[in-house]
Amino acid sequence: MLFEVQDGVTLTEGEHLVVQVSGATLVALRGHDVVATAGNPPESVITAIRRAKGYVVARVARFSAVSRTADLAFRLQQ
Numbered sequence: 001m002l003f004e005v006q007d008g009v010t011l012t013e014g015e016h017l018v019v020q021v022s023g024a025t026l027v028a029l030r031g032h033d034v035v036a037t038a039g040n041p042p043e044s045v046i047t048a049i050r051r052a053k054g055y056v057v058a059r060v061a062r063f064s065a066v067s068r069t070a071d072l073a074f075r076l077q078q
Contacts, residue, residue, distance in 0.1 A: 002071055003037060004068060006037075011060045011063040017035065018056075024046075025037050025040075026038040028070075056076065061073045
């Protein structure tokens with residue numbers, strides 16, 4: 001899933017982040033700091049994360065410093 005990376009943040013491919021729901025947005029956290037967000041994710045993703053105790057661990061599959069985006073990969077249980 002594509003996330004917008006916060007200004008001043010650099011992500012490393014293979015790095016693990018925690019993703020949780022915040023309203024209608026997904027936030028990716030490094031420790032307690034928000035490093036990326038995904039606005040308007042599919043409702044099915046929000047529901048699955050809420051069912052997974054409210055968070056999932058994601059892996060940075062790709063990071064672009066130019067576009068300030070990152071693809072985060074995570075597996076959701078159905």
